[in-house]
Amino acid sequence: MTRSATVRTRVEHPELVAAAVRPDNTAQMRTKVSDGSVVTHIERPSVGGLRTTLDDYTVNVTVASEVAQHAHRFNTTQQ
Structure with missing residues (x-):
């Protein structure tokens, strides 16, 4: 049996964060x-594997979003 989760995260620069x-x-x-x-959308064979992947993914999205925001601010102040 497969365990799955779908995570929807509203961010300021979604295309950049997704990439x-x-x-x-x-x-x-x-x-x-x-x-x-x-x-x-994430699928894993176990609840533990799904939990670990969700934890890693959450960190990655958070970091990507913060970097995108800083890059956007830098680009707009340098113009």
Whole structure:
């Protein structure tokens, strides 16, 4: 039996954040942008594996979002 979760995260720069987290996706993960949010579906064979993956993914999205915000601020102040 497979365990799954879908995470929808509203971020300021969803295309950029999705592009940043996609390289870390495994074959059982799909990331897309929908309605201004990064949406990732994750499947794992166990609850523990799903929990670990969700924890890692949450950190990755948080970091990617913060870097995108800083980059955007830097680019707008340098123009």
